[in-house]
Amino acid sequence: MTKIDRHYDKGFAELIHEAFTKAFDDSRGAIPEAIVVGNMLSSSLYQQDSLASLAADAMGLRGRGGFKVEAACGSGGHAFVAGYSLVASGLYDVVAVVGVEKMSDYPTARVTSALAQAADSEHELIYGASFPALNALVMRQYMIKYGAPREDLAIWPVRMHEHAYYNPYAQLRNKITVEDVINSNVIADPIRLMDSAPIGDGAAVVILTSEEMARRYSDTPVEVAGIGLGSEALDLGSRDDTLKPVSIVKAAEKAYSMAKVEPRDIDVAEIHDAFTITALLCIEGLGFAEWGFSWKHIRDGRFGKDDKPAINLSGGLKARGHPVGATGVYQVAEIAMQLRGDFPGLRAPSPSIGLALNTGGVATLTSIVILRR
Amino acid sequence: MQMSPARVWRERGARLRLEGSRCKKCGKTFYPPKPACPYCGYKETERVELPKRGRVVSWTVEYTVPEGYRAGSPLVIALIELENGVRVLSALADVDPDKIYYGMEVEAVLRRLWTEGDEGLIVYGLKFVPVNISTS
Numbered sequence: 001m002t003k004i005d006r007h008y009d010k011g012f013a014e015l016i017h018e019a020f021t022k023a024f025d026d027s028r029g030a031i032p033e034a035i036v037v038g039n040m041l042s043s044s045l046y047q048q049d050s051l052a053s054l055a056a057d058a059m060g061l062r063g064r065g066g067f068k069v070e071a072a073c074g075s076g077g078h079a080f081v082a083g084y085s086l087v088a089s090g091l092y093d094v095v096a097v098v099g100v101e102k103m104s105d106y107p108t109a110r111v112t113s114a115l116a117q118a119a120d121s122e123h124e125l126i127y128g129a130s131f132p133a134l135n136a137l138v139m140r141q142y143m144i145k146y147g148a149p150r151e152d153l154a155i156w157p158v159r160m161h162e163h164a165y166y167n168p169y170a171q172l173r174n175k176i177t178v179e180d181v182i183n184s185n186v187i188a189d190p191i192r193l194m195d196s197a198p199i200g201d202g203a204a205v206v207i208l209t210s211e212e213m214a215r216r217y218s219d220t221p222v223e224v225a226g227i228g229l230g231s232e233a234l235d236l237g238s239r240d241d242t243l244k245p246v247s248i249v250k251a252a253e254k255a256y257s258m259a260k261v262e263p264r265d266i267d268v269a270e271i272h273d274a275f276t277i278t279a280l281l282c283i284e285g286l287g288f289a290e291w292g293f294s295w296k297h298i299r300d301g302r303f304g305k306d307d308k309p310a311i312n313l314s315g316g317l318k319a320r321g322h323p324v325g326a327t328g329v330y331q332v333a334e335i336a337m338q339l340r341g342d343f344p345g346l347r348a349p350s351p352s353i354g355l356a357l358n359t360g361g362v363a364t365l366t367s368i369v370i371l372r373r
Numbered sequence: 374m375q376m377s378p379a380r381v382w383r384e385r386g387a388r389l390r391l392e393g394s395r396c397k398k399c400g401k402t403f404y405p406p407k408p409a410c411p412y413c414g415y416k417e418t419e420r421v422e423l424p425k426r427g428r429v430v431s432w433t434v435e436y437t438v439p440e441g442y443r444a445g446s447p448l449v450i451a452l453i454e455l456e457n458g459v460r461v462l463s464a465l466a467d468v469d470p471d472k473i474y475y476g477m478e479v480e481a482v483l484r485r486l487w488t489e490g491d492e493g494l495i496v497y498g499l500k501f502v503p504v505n506i507s508t509s
Contacts, residue, residue: 237403
């Protein structure tokens, strides 16, 4: 992983190179036979496609094939699923999953336009609806339906900044207060700046190998125990219930059943808190809280370092950062390090089962990965 | 946004007449129109024109707007529940952002949604205004 930041001195190649060099050392020089790239914005912001080729050269792997996976902000997690499939099918023994995103070179209005492509272009974007605006519609519904006060929904970002304070890879390592959140600039009411993940650049690489080969490359291999995918309507209008995203429900059902675990078995999780409201929907959709109750659990101090599950010890998208298409790979890497016991920030006490939830759009395309030590 | 004449023309039903889809099996009606039913999975739907009045069920006042929308900012984006229960995402116009409330009655009016530069396409569509304003 690279630290998430405004890397004005680094392009796609330099970021991938740095992340892969670390992963290469960590895996005792495992040489990937194929490359899967998670990325959202290279096409819309940089007019750059064919990213797997760019990545291959950046990693010194010319000749190895691959492709990019796009699922908006959930691209990284979906790329991981594609990489897993290449290994699980027996097609390749060693696969590199690369998450990479560059966002900070452009003004906010341009990035806002590009991010908005995660939603329905013909029926939402045409009205000028931004991605924060769509999430704001859901947040207001949540506040109205469940009676959640604004102040209580400001606790999550404060907590995320506290976690990120200890994470050397995090973009925002400053501590903030509930007052800071409530008084920060309005992006799309009721969403304020500090309810939102920052704009940043970063790359993360995960090396996947077959079970037989894993011991060769690591003394502490981590097993992929469960995987699930799910989709929700591209638009908000035709959703059955905007507060119960079916993409998360379906992905969780599949991942839990494949791993033969239940929500209460999860020790540590990284979830997709692009906005505070997204965190609430993830926690509820995963079954860590009843629908409509996650904000109360957060207010009561749950989901911290010593709780089960401990959630977003990295600082989450809110404070670790959210280089959109790379985020899902960061999450998987962080959970793997939590299970190995070498995550360089806050650690859950000897966890054995971890979960990463990455989603694109307003919980439109969700991937869930369950890892086991 | 980059528009093309064919793209604008294709969307004329949904965007100008507020056409949704009705499932030919389960009868559920929804917007935007889709060729298959997302609820029961049946492969055939038919186009139906939706009522032009409804109530605001959620809204946001958007200050950080995408490129090309600055002239109209802050934008008010809303989820509207039409008289037949179908939900539609649109923008509110001619409204004081501080005076929007849950359940506010609104109705559709034809407005300009997007202008492509000085000489490009102009995209029209329906926005919603408070009922008392549109009838006065």
